[in-house]
Amino acid sequence: MHDIRAIRENPDAFDAAMKMRGLAPQSPAILALDEARRAAISAAETAQAERNAASKDVGRAKASGDEAGFERLRALVAEKKDEIARMEEEAKAKDAALRDMLAALPNRPYDDTPIGQDESDNVEIHRWGSPRDFAFDPKEHYEIPAVQDGMDFETAAKLSGSRFVLMSGGVARIHRALAQFMLDLHTVEHGLTEVNAPVLVRDEMMFGTGQLPKFGEDSYQTREGWWLIPTSEVTLTNIVNDTIIEESYLPRRYTAHSLCFRSEAGSAGRDTSGMLRQHQFEKVEMVSITHPDHSRDELDRMTKCAQTVLERLELPYRTVVLCTGDMGAGARRTHDIEVWLPGQNTYREISSCSVCGDYQARRMNARFRPEGGGKPEFVHTLNGSGLAVGRCLIAVLENGQQEDGSVGLPAALHPYLGGKTTLTPEGNLV
Numbered sequence: 001m002h003d004i005r006a007i008r009e010n011p012d013a014f015d016a017a018m019k020m021r022g023l024a025p026q027s028p029a030i031l032a033l034d035e036a037r038r039a040a041i042s043a044a045e046t047a048q049a050e051r052n053a054a055s056k057d058v059g060r061a062k063a064s065g066d067e068a069g070f071e072r073l074r075a076l077v078a079e080k081k082d083e084i085a086r087m088e089e090e091a092k093a094k095d096a097a098l099r100d101m102l103a104a105l106p107n108r109p110y111d112d113t114p115i116g117q118d119e120s121d122n123v124e125i126h127r128w129g130s131p132r133d134f135a136f137d138p139k140e141h142y143e144i145p146a147v148q149d150g151m152d153f154e155t156a157a158k159l160s161g162s163r164f165v166l167m168s169g170g171v172a173r174i175h176r177a178l179a180q181f182m183l184d185l186h187t188v189e190h191g192l193t194e195v196n197a198p199v200l201v202r203d204e205m206m207f208g209t210g211q212l213p214k215f216g217e218d219s220y221q222t223r224e225g226w227w228l229i230p231t232s233e234v235t236l237t238n239i240v241n242d243t244i245i246e247e248s249y250l251p252r253r254y255t256a257h258s259l260c261f262r263s264e265a266g267s268a269g270r271d272t273s274g275m276l277r278q279h280q281f282e283k284v285e286m287v288s289i290t291h292p293d294h295s296r297d298e299l300d301r302m303t304k305c306a307q308t309v310l311e312r313l314e315l316p317y318r319t320v321v322l323c324t325g326d327m328g329a330g331a332r333r334t335h336d337i338e339v340w341l342p343g344q345n346t347y348r349e350i351s352s353c354s355v356c357g358d359y360q361a362r363r364m365n366a367r368f369r370p371e372g373g374g375k376p377e378f379v380h381t382l383n384g385s386g387l388a389v390g391r392c393l394i395a396v397l398e399n400g401q402q403e404d405g406s407v408g409l410p411a412a413l414h415p416y417l418g419g420k421t422t423l424t425p426e427g428n429l430v
Helices: 004-009 011-020 027-064 067-104 153-160 169-189 203-208 233-240 292-312 359-364 389-400 411-417
Strands: 123-128 244-246 252-261 280-290 317-321 333-341 346-357 367-369 380-388
Touching: 004 011, 004 027, 011 027, 027 067, 123 292, 169 252, 169 280, 169 292, 169 380, 169 389, 169 411, 203 233, 203 359, 233 252, 233 280, 233 359, 233 380, 280 292, 280 389, 292 317, 292 333, 292 346, 292 380, 292 389, 317 346, 333 389, 346 359, 346 389, 359 380, 380 389
Parallel strands: 244 367
Antiparallel strands: 123 317, 252 280, 280 380, 317 333, 333 346, 346 380
């Protein structure tokens, strides 16, 4: 959500930001609607003042015995009442239209966000580790002998349809271990607060983080009206929905391991093999609620938290800044972390860390009270994957595969696997 006052004060700057997103100037239509809205509000207020004055005159006419004046003024008051109701309804409709217009527009990118059309215009800013030099042709995760019995797509399709997986045995335990490892790292070393939150949320929560109204088709809604979360960004960020918190309470840093649900609308034909793109998956999410002065530094901190997961797991990765054409609508700047997948011989996204400024906070009405006093201000919000558990499992399996069909597991996971270090070709942990 955008600040209408900022658009009034500097429409050219707003249009320049929208141009970075590939959009035509938006301020003329916005300001025209805003002017009509304010005119409607002013007219309603004027009519109300006239009605209030006429109401006083009614009492005076009655007291003085002026029956003709009394009847005339009483009719005027009744007429004004109907007029005010119409004007207030018009003002309300224009206010809703302006809110919808502002809510439909993407966030303003930071000035140093790369301008571009798609992922080919993203800019690499960091790289860690070197892809392993295999003495054999590495397989994709679902082709590795150690994995095949523990990753069942046919049974999952029978149960639920395409883009689901049934994991069992050693594969399922490694998947669980990864989530536990991530949570421990983020809570113990990175200082995030662990949260166990609902996966069903109301419309207002999806609107607050920007999934509604524009991206509803990407999510699932129950018959009762709840939404299944596409990520626990929705629940964690909305902890401060419609709240005024003390400045001393900032920053708040949350993490949660949750199921996530996405319809994958518009992704037909993409990544249909294996478990890279699923309708149901698990993710360890990170969310920060910060003071406006600190949100940009918080993005770097959050990115480092996600990178540390991969470094501890000994997985090569690179970090890129998304260009304006590839960045999500709610972000001002996004760092994507891409892990090396030898089975595909390429880097694939495993985390996306974004700073949203006050874009989400305005939608949620989430504010803080400055320590020195003064009017409450909107907080800034950030979110990032820390990490996508399924994709991390894919990376661990593919990077650790051996020529005999087994998988060597990173040392960071050994304590979470009862000291087991290897997934045998038969799918057993030893």
